[in-house]
Amino acid sequence: MSIRQDVHSSGIPVLCQSCEARHRGVCGALDADQLVGLAKTSSKHQVEAGVELVGDAETVGSYSNVLSGVVKLTKSLSDGRQQVVGLQFAPDFLGRPFKAESEINAEAATPVALCSFPKTVIERMMKESPGLEHRLLKQALNELDEARDWIVMLGRKSASEKVASFLVLIARNIDPAANASAPSASFDLPLTRSDIGDFLGLTTETVSRQLTRLRAEGVIRIENNRHVIIDDMKRLEQRCGD
Amino acid sequence: MSIRQDVHSSGIPVLCQSCEARHRGVCGALDADQLVGLAKTSSKHQVEAGVELVGDAETVGSYSNVLSGVVKLTKSLSDGRQQVVGLQFAPDFLGRPFKAESEINAEAATPVALCSFPKTVIERMMKESPGLEHRLLKQALNELDEARDWIVMLGRKSASEKVASFLVLIARNIDPAANASAPSASFDLPLTRSDIGDFLGLTTETVSRQLTRLRAEGVIRIENNRHVIIDDMKRLEQRCGD
DNA sequence: GCGAAGCCTTGATTTCAATCAAGCGAAGCA
DNA sequence: TGCTTCGCTTGATTGAAATCAAGGCTTCGC
Numbered sequence: 001m002s003i004r005q006d007v008h009s010s011g012i013p014v015l016c017q018s019c020e021a022r023h024r025g026v027c028g029a030l031d032a033d034q035l036v037g038l039a040k041t042s043s044k045h046q047v048e049a050g051v052e053l054v055g056d057a058e059t060v061g062s063y064s065n066v067l068s069g070v071v072k073l074t075k076s077l078s079d080g081r082q083q084v085v086g087l088q089f090a091p092d093f094l095g096r097p098f099k100a101e102s103e104i105n106a107e108a109a110t111p112v113a114l115c116s117f118p119k120t121v122i123e124r125m126m127k128e129s130p131g132l133e134h135r136l137l138k139q140a141l142n143e144l145d146e147a148r149d150w151i152v153m154l155g156r157k158s159a160s161e162k163v164a165s166f167l168v169l170i171a172r173n174i175d176p177a178a179n180a181s182a183p184s185a186s187f188d189l190p191l192t193r194s195d196i197g198d199f200l201g202l203t204t205e206t207v208s209r210q211l212t213r214l215r216a217e218g219v220i221r222i223e224n225n226r227h228v229i230i231d232d233m234k235r236l237e238q239r240c241g242d
Numbered sequence: 243m244s245i246r247q248d249v250h251s252s253g254i255p256v257l258c259q260s261c262e263a264r265h266r267g268v269c270g271a272l273d274a275d276q277l278v279g280l281a282k283t284s285s286k287h288q289v290e291a292g293v294e295l296v297g298d299a300e301t302v303g304s305y306s307n308v309l310s311g312v313v314k315l316t317k318s319l320s321d322g323r324q325q326v327v328g329l330q331f332a333p334d335f336l337g338r339p340f341k342a343e344s345e346i347n348a349e350a351a352t353p354v355a356l357c358s359f360p361k362t363v364i365e366r367m368m369k370e371s372p373g374l375e376h377r378l379l380k381q382a383l384n385e386l387d388e389a390r391d392w393i394v395m396l397g398r399k400s401a402s403e404k405v406a407s408f409l410v411l412i413a414r415n416i417d418p419a420a421n422a423s424a425p426s427a428s429f430d431l432p433l434t435r436s437d438i439g440d441f442l443g444l445t446t447e448t449v450s451r452q453l454t455r456l457r458a459e460g461v462i463r464i465e466n467n468r469h470v471i472i473d474d475m476k477r478l479e480q481r482c483g484d
Numbered sequence: 485g486c487g488a489a490g491c492c493t494t495g496a497t498t499t500c501a502a503t504c505a506a507g508c509g510a511a512g513c514a
Numbered sequence: 515t516g517c518t519t520c521g522c523t524t525g526a527t528t529g530a531a532a533t534c535a536a537g538g539c540t541t542c543g544c
Contacts, residue, residue, distance in 0.1 A: 077484045083397040085390040130372040140382040147389035148327040152317045154396035155325040155443030201397030242319045
């Protein structure tokens with residue numbers, strides 16, 4: 001798949017189409033020369049749901065921007081218990097600077113499009129361009145804030161509060177219309193019931209029961225097992241506990 | 243309390259005594275001129291256990307290095323349920339750049355010594371000195387790794403695994419002798435049973451029962467309710483689940 | 485020393501979510 | 515078409531940790 005190298009109206013070349021849209025990714029922090037240099041080394045991938053991204057020959061030794069879809073980060077205990085420790089939506093940055101191996105598995109939860117760059121190129125640009133480190137610092141601090149909310153959820157919320165919180169989180173990240181003020185949302189769940197369980201520290205069965213309850217109480221509607229419609233976000237948010 | 247401004251053997255002035263020891267804090271990333279400038283604006287505080295650090299007049303609008311003691315970061319749900327979301331040991335950096343208010347409470351868990359700087363000064367230096375942002379990025383990424391291990395613990399570990407994991411974490415951070423290879427450790431717990439419960443997503447009673455069990459099985463010894471002795475770290479680590 | 489307040493432990497009981505078990509429905513394949 | 519597999523739901527039972535309850539240690543100030 002070819003890479004667009006046309007020039008933005010501001011005079012800054014655009015590395016990939018999607019990087020143009022929102023600037024939480026890598027590209028928004030670089031100057032024109034760097035973007036041209038980076039474009040020569042980048043490659044776009046389309047990946048099916050279920051594919052391991054770490055350990056994959058194409059992604060080892062590289063950083064990526066998520067262009068579309070959802071990537072799920074997981075860790076496992078020695079006996080096989082699994083926990084989701086992060087979800088990356090477009091245009092998040094994927095990869096851990098300053099560390100060779102991370103013990104974290106990354107897997108495409110839905111079909112995913114990635115734009116990848118060699119680690120060496122990014123690391124050189126980080127030294128040259130303070131703006132890039134600044135951007136990565138901001139993303140890391142945001143992820144840390146999210147992780148802390150997650151910690152509160154796992155440590156102190158009931159199963160029904162966890163499921164409600166999960167739906168609100170996904171709605172905010174996936175449904176383009178579900179902005180802060182929007183009273184409703186409609187989206188496909190990017191995870192199976194089992195993955196949702198691994199995200200919330202619950203079993204598949206408990207997730208299923210709580211979704212059934214929310215549906216029975218008219219808080220959400222579910223079509224085809226995957227598509228969720230929330231008519232009244234406020235009502236759902238009241239069940240999040242916070 | 244006066245601030246040491248003597249000169250390190252390398253020619254770099256030392257801002258505070260403790261910053262000299264390890265360099266995960268702010269000061270290690272600055273050049274000589276900046277350190278002298280920073281020293282003029284810094285102030286050292288000694289704080290008793292239980293004191294709120296955020297909302298405190300002296301720490302609002304400032305960043306701090308933890309010089310000694312343990313600071314506990316907590317978040318609360320609307321009905322009062324509380325969860326510890328971070329523990330800061332010397333020489334961690336305290337404060338959230340790029341964000342005015344954070345919803346997070348910081349409290350001295352033990353007597354704490356802090357070295358504080360006005361936010362404005364640090365933020366100016368961040369613009370001038372890429373090294374400072376680099377250091378903050380590294381700390382943020384480390385904290386993110388820790389947060390993800392914590393998420394696994396809260397989501398998937400049993401009460402007894404949680405308590406064992408907590409003891410190992412504290413031993414590594416507090417007992418200066420408990421390095422990777424050390425087979426034993428000895429330290430005072432920086433938290434009450436109730437705080438440990440808020441850290442692990444458990445109740446006081448459950449924490450107490452699990453500690454009693456570890457003691458009964460000879461894995462740990464406890465003196466005066468607070469002092470813990472671990473003769474065989476390996477044996478304790480085997481109970482962490484990972 | 486004495487009393488009070490916190491912190492901690494222990495026991496009895498309850499409860500919420502896990503586990504065990506079964507069946508449904510859609511998708512993929514022979 | 516029929517078979518298998520996978521994801522999901524629902525029901526019955528169990529179990530781990532919460533809750534409720536009481537009492538014991540420390541530490542403090544008086």
